[in-house]
Amino acid sequence: MGVQWYPGHMNKARREIEEVMTQVDIVIEVLDARIPDSSQNPMLNTLRGDVPVLRLLNKKDLADKARLDLWLAHWRGSETVLAHPFSTLEKNDVVKISQWVAQMVPHRGSAEKPIRAMIAGIPNVGKSSLMNALLGRRVAKVGDEPAVTKAQQKLKVTDGFQLLDTPGILWPKIENPDASYRLAVTGAVRDTAIDYEDVALAGLKFFISDYLEALMARYKLKDVVSDPFETLKIIGSKRGALRSGGKVDMHKAAEVFLNDVRTGAIGPYVMETPEMIAHEEALVEEAKAKKEAERLARLAAAVPQRQQANNQEYRRQQQHEEKE
Numbered sequence: 388m389g390v391q392w393y394p395g396h397m398n399k400a401r402r403e404i405e406e407v408m409t410q411v412d413i414v415i416e417v418l419d420a421r422i423p424d425s426s427q428n429p430m431l432n433t434l435r436g437d438v439p440v441l442r443l444l445n446k447k448d449l450a451d452k453a454r455l456d457l458w459l460a461h462w463r464g465s466e467t468v469l470a471h472p473f474s475t476l477e478k479n480d481v482v483k484i485s486q487w488v489a490q491m492v493p494h495r496g497s498a499e500k501p502i503r504a505m506i507a508g509i510p511n512v513g514k515s516s517l518m519n520a521l522l523g524r525r526v527a528k529v530g531d532e533p534a535v536t537k538a539q540q541k542l543k544v545t546d547g548f549q550l551l552d553t554p555g556i557l558w559p560k561i562e563n564p565d566a567s568y569r570l571a572v573t574g575a576v577r578d579t580a581i582d583y584e585d586v587a588l589a590g591l592k593f594f595i596s597d598y599l600e601a602l603m604a605r606y607k608l609k610d611v612v613s614d615p616f617e618t619l620k621i622i623g624s625k626r627g628a629l630r631s632g633g634k635v636d637m638h639k640a641a642e643v644f645l646n647d648v649r650t651g652a653i654g655p656y657v658m659e660t661p662e663m664i665a666h667e668e669a670l671v672e673e674a675k676a677k678k679e680a681e682r683l684a685r686l687a688a689a690v691p692q693r694q695q696a697n698n699q700e701y702r703r704q705q706q707h708e709e710k711e
């Protein structure tokens with residue numbers, strides 16, 4: 388992976404997206420179905436303006452269908468958003484894309500006026516796989532290093548449907564710490580500043596609270612677990628993640644667990660619900676408002692101080708003049 392997003396990098400990507408939006412009729416946003424919110428780019432909705440978006444909740448084979456339905460219901464009713472569970476591995480899903488884009492862009496779709504689409508998404512969601520599946524040949528390397536390109540060549544999918552030749556790679560929600568953990572747990576973003584064991588512990592905390600049965604079945608746990616650290620120890624000892632003295636190697640145990648979570652060996656799951664995201668966003672807003680209030684209070688307190696300092700300076704000058 389190795390993608391690092393710096394402010395300069397993000398500004399450049401943002402300018403390029405803005406530019407591209409003037410050339411496309413629809414954005415095909417590839418999301419990771421296990422994290423329908425955190426795998427969105429925080430700015431795409433603003434940047435696309437009125438351009439419709441087809442949201443593909445990709446890797447549906449790894450996702451819990453009941454929770455996916457909550458997201459579909461959440462987005463239903465929005466005029467410029469159409470969302471579908473999806474897998475690049477399923478031919479039946481891939482062939483439906485032409486219909487879905489036609490539904491969103493009814494005024495185009497002929498050979499003279501083809502629908503122009505761009506595939507976009509954060510790293511590792513399956514953009515290259517989708518592109519190859521749509522075109523029926525390898526045009527993009529899967530697991531490729533990303534690069535948002537300027538060249539806007541179009542590739543023909545059908546007579547009435549064209550794709551930009553390179554998918555737009557966008558930055559993930561790196562500002563939200565909760566989202567960062569979920570991106571790290573699913574493996575969407577591997578190179579995070581978060582310690583590997585901490586990622587596994589965050590993942591375990593989630594599975595203990597939301598998918599305890601799947602966790603217990605995977606590791607053949609007889610007793611109900613509640614503590615992530617103790618559970619990781621048990622997993623390590625059961626799976627032979629041991630150091631020479633027989634003690635559990637927690638790093639190895641974390642690898643075992645995260646590998647099971649990322650490949651889906653642990654069973655289908657979805658880490659977020661619309662309700663939970665709304666709650667998190669409210670907390671983020673609250674924290675922001677609190678910070679702003681504190682800043683204003685500091686400013687207000689600083690004004691009289693500055694006034695006093697000015698007065699003192701004035702008095703000092705006057706005394707000085709009187710002496711002369």
Ligand SMILES: Nc1nc2c(ncn2[C@@H]2O[C@H](COP(=O)(O)OP(=O)(O)OP(=O)(O)O)[C@@H](O)[C@H]2O)c(=O)[nH]1
Nearest residue numbers: 446474475476510511512513514515516529530531
């Ligand atoms: N389980 C599952 N894995 C998938 C699916 N689609 C893609 N993948 C896997 O997801 C990984 C990333 O796929 P890519 O197509 O390289 O993703 P990308 O978005 O192009 O990634 P970058 O080029 O790094 O931005 C690969 O290991 C794919 O095999 C799917 O429907 N199900």
Ligand SMILES: [Mg+2]
Nearest residue numbers: 514515530531
């Ligand atoms: Mg790619």
